[in-house]
Amino acid sequence: MKITVLLSPGLHPLSGKPVLPRLEAQAIALGKSLGGVLSGLAAASCPDGVADALGHGLAQLDLIATTEGEDPMPLLAAALAEDGPKLVLAGRRSQGGEESGLVPYALAKALGLGVVADAVAIEPGTEPGTLSILQALPKGARRRVVARLPMVVTVHPAAPPALPYAYGAARRGTLRARRVQAAPGAPDAAPGLFEERAYRKRPKLMRGAGTGGSAAERLRAATEAGGAGGRVLTDLSPEQAARTILDHLAGLGILR
Amino acid sequence: MSRPRKDPRAERQARAVPGQRPRYDLARRPETPGGRPRHDPRVEIARARVPGGARLRLDRTQHAGSSPSVAIGAMSATPPASTTLLAAPTPRVVAEPAFLVFAVADAPDGRLTGHDRQVLGGARLLADADGGAVVLLAPPLVDDAGAAGADRLLALPSLGYAPETLAAALLAEIAARAPRHILFPESPDGGDLARRVAVSLGEPLFADVEQLSARTAIRPTGGRRREQAGAPPRLMTLGEGRVAPHLGDPHEARTIDPCEPTETTPGILRAEAVPADPATVSLADARFVVSAGNGITDFTSFKHLAAALGATPGASRVVCDAGLMPRAAQVGASGTVLDADCYFALGIAGAPQHLQGIAGCEHVVAVNTDLHAAMVERAELSIIADAQAVMPALLRLLAEGGA
Numbered sequence: 264m265k266i267t268v269l270l271s272p273g274l275h276p277l278s279g280k281p282v283l284p285r286l287e288a289q290a291i292a293l294g295k296s297l298g299g300v301l302s303g304l305a306a307a308s309c310p311d312g313v314a315d316a317l318g319h320g321l322a323q324l325d326l327i328a329t330t331e332g333e334d335p336m337p338l339l340a341a342a343l344a345e346d347g348p349k350l351v352l353a354g355r356r357s358q359g360g361e362e363s364g365l366v367p368y369a370l371a372k373a374l375g376l377g378v379v380a381d382a383v384a385i386e387p388g389t390e391p392g393t394l395s396i397l398q399a400l401p402k403g404a405r406r407r408v409v410a411r412l413p414m415v416v417t418v419h420p421a422a423p424p425a426l427p428y429a430y431g432a433a434r435r436g437t438l439r440a441r442r443v444q445a446a447p448g449a450p451d452a453a454p455g456l457f458e459e460r461a462y463r464k465r466p467k468l469m470r471g472a473g474t475g476g477s478a479a480e481r482l483r484a485a486t487e488a489g490g491a492g493g494r495v496l497t498d499l500s501p502e503q504a505a506r507t508i509l510d511h512l513a514g515l516g517i518l519r
Numbered sequence: 520m521s522r523p524r525k526d527p528r529a530e531r532q533a534r535a536v537p538g539q540r541p542r543y544d545l546a547r548r549p550e551t552p553g554g555r556p557r558h559d560p561r562v563e564i565a566r567a568r569v570p571g572g573a574r575l576r577l578d579r580t581q582h583a584g585s586s587p588s589v590a591i592g593a594m595s596a597t598p599p600a601s602t603t604l605l606a607a608p609t610p611r612v613v614a615e616p617a618f619l620v621f622a623v624a625d626a627p628d629g630r631l632t633g634h635d636r637q638v639l640g641g642a643r644l645l646a647d648a649d650g651g652a653v654v655l656l657a658p659p660l661v662d663d664a665g666a667a668g669a670d671r672l673l674a675l676p677s678l679g680y681a682p683e684t685l686a687a688a689l690l691a692e693i694a695a696r697a698p699r700h701i702l703f704p705e706s707p708d709g710g711d712l713a714r715r716v717a718v719s720l721g722e723p724l725f726a727d728v729e730q731l732s733a734r735t736a737i738r739p740t741g742g743r744r745r746e747q748a749g750a751p752p753r754l755m756t757l758g759e760g761r762v763a764p765h766l767g768d769p770h771e772a773r774t775i776d777p778c779e780p781t782e783t784t785p786g787i788l789r790a791e792a793v794p795a796d797p798a799t800v801s802l803a804d805a806r807f808v809v810s811a812g813n814g815i816t817d818f819t820s821f822k823h824l825a826a827a828l829g830a831t832p833g834a835s836r837v838v839c840d841a842g843l844m845p846r847a848a849q850v851g852a853s854g855t856v857l858d859a860d861c862y863f864a865l866g867i868a869g870a871p872q873h874l875q876g877i878a879g880c881e882h883v884v885a886v887n888t889d890l891h892a893a894m895v896e897r898a899e900l901s902i903i904a905d906a907q908a909v910m911p912a913l914l915r916l917l918a919e920g921g922a
């Protein structure tokens with residue numbers, strides 16, 4: 264099976280230096296675990312960061328040179344249409360760029376592929392031409408999705424960790440400059456519609472905190488135990504106590 | 520702020536003596552009454568007077584200057600229709616909306632999540648500024664959508680996990696009703712759906728909004744180094760904990776009929792939920808935690824109990840320090856802060872450092888021998904009994920139930 268891992272030039276969250284986004288390194292490990300022919304595809308203005316993918320176990324990487332600020336979408340779509348991979352692996356979002364997470368979906372739309380998000384494990388499906396993908400959900404739950412190939416799969420942070428960076432592998436891997444013919448991307452829908460400025464940190468709402476009243480009242484509501492406490496039962500036999508607890512938990516829908 | 524601000528410059532200027540040199544007559548009283556305002560009892564009584572009724576009634580609770588109409592409206596015999604202080608609130612109706620705002624909810628098992636309610640709150644912000652109506656698009660609900668702030672309710676098909684069909688249904692609704700804004704939760708499923716809809720519409724998505732008002736929406740970019748701000752665009756996903764849920768009057772939540780969606784050939788063939796394994800899930804992710812404190816000595820039956828309840832085992836610091844439970848199981852300020860729905864504390868006193876770790880838990884159940892323990896105060900159900908005796912009883916009952 265032909266697998267392409269989409270790589271993007273990322274910026275390190277602390278230092279701001281070019282790095283390979285962690286999720287994309289995890290995508291390489293996930294692709295390798297599936298077997299098949301694995302290659303990388305990136306559209307970047309310089310190979311810094313992206314080239315680290317070779318050290319994380321990727322044997323071959325095609326790099327499409329872009330100019331600064333160019334939309335990589337049409338170039339990637341054209342290159343993928345040429346290669347025709349069965350499976351495209353990608354991160355959930357770029358790191359350090361626009362971070363809207365639209366690229367995998369837009370590529371899938373352009374190439375007519377299906378999308379499955381947030382994969383933590385992938386294995387071949389029981390029917391030919393399908394994959395069985397384990398999807399991560401909140402609170403440690405998972406969902407097994409069977410989908411038809413070809414498709415785009417994005418990787419979740421809970422996927423197995425990336426292979427460690429190896430200098431020898433990075434030297435052995437091949438980095439190919441690639442040229443594709445693509446119609447220029449649609450210009451930015453409305454440039455200057457949004458003001459770009461330095462980030463300002465905003466606190467999240469506290470869970471359970473009210474929104475009315477003064478600041479002191481909200482603080483009290485958020486930190487105080489729920490008023491005068493709940494039901495307190497004394498002098499129960501262990502059996503009665505156990506029955507009460509189980510009934511209560513079942514009433515909350517906690518026990519299954 | 521009811522006290523008028525002093526403006527020293529203006530006060531000084533009022534005492535200036537005309538002439539060449541700057542001179543001030545500090546003894547002179549300014550013509551306009553500065554300092555403490557004079558009482559005018561007649562005006563105050565007239566203002567506090569409650570209209571209607573034969574007897575003179577005064578309402579002295581109000582501050583001078585503020586409009587008394589809201590509180591008085593509640594007391595008078597025939598309240599105006601739009602009063603916000605009615606005892607039994609009648610649902611607010613937006614009959615002729617100027618525009619529509621779509622709020623798309625995840626609502627797993629038909630219950631609105633906290634995040635869904637925040638999305639509805641955000642949609643209300645956008646709608647209320649200009650006389651719009653909020654349409655809630657969700658799978659069939661058991662919750663009260665009106666109380667959460669929905670004017671209209673549109674049921675989406677619920678076929679298990681089928682994001683492609685769901686996106687097609689949403690696209691049909693968007694084409695038919697042309698909403699001004701469409702708001703999604705930035706949750707795994709909601710964010711996925713939003714992106715599917717955005718690329719199908721060919722419109723940009725303003726993802727992970729951190730601040731939303733009727734005038735501006737702000738989202739971080741560049742690894743939270745930069746942000747984009749502007750008028751709220753059409754498609755947005757809202758981050759969790761960014762907008763307060765709707766707390767005002769309930770709305771009408773009238774059910775409207777969905778349109779016929781276009782046929783799709785889904786690439787996703789089937790999906791099946793795999794519940795989290797409580798034994799291996801990390802404490803921070805667990806939804807139900809049973810925790811042992813210094814009051815527990817029998818840790819084998821505690822571990823059996825956790826497995827039988829389907830809960831993730833936790834512990835207080837004393838227990839972890841003693842090496843009776845692994846350090847990774849420690850709940851509290853210096854351990855793990857939980858995000859669980861339910862917490863079951865066995866023999867835990869409830870030190871402040873421990874309670875910090877369970878501040879986000881909605882339901883707490885405690886078993887303790889001490890009636891005055893802080894944990895008993897925090898819990899919604901407390902059993903004053905020996906945990907050592909309750910554990911085997913619980914195990915026995917669970918085994919009977921399972922058999």
Ligand SMILES: Cc1cc2nc3c(=O)[nH]c(=O)nc-3n(C[C@H](O)[C@H](O)[C@H](O)COP(=O)(O)OP(=O)(O)OC[C@H]3O[C@@H](n4cnc5c(N)ncnc54)[C@H](O)[C@@H]3O)c2cc1C
Nearest residue numbers: 812813814835836851852853854866868870872888889906
């Ligand atoms: C800087 C700092 C950080 C800390 N961080 C944490 C933290 O992250 N997490 C944490 O847990 N602690 C933390 N602690 C410790 C905390 O202050 C308490 O000492 C600890 O939580 C107490 O644990 P406990 O309730 O299990 O024990 P105890 O205080 O000994 O309480 C035992 C309770 O069990 C009850 N009991 C006794 N026998 C029975 C029985 N047979 N049946 C039922 N009930 C019984 C008693 O009535 C009592 O209420 C921290 C302390 C400091 C100073």
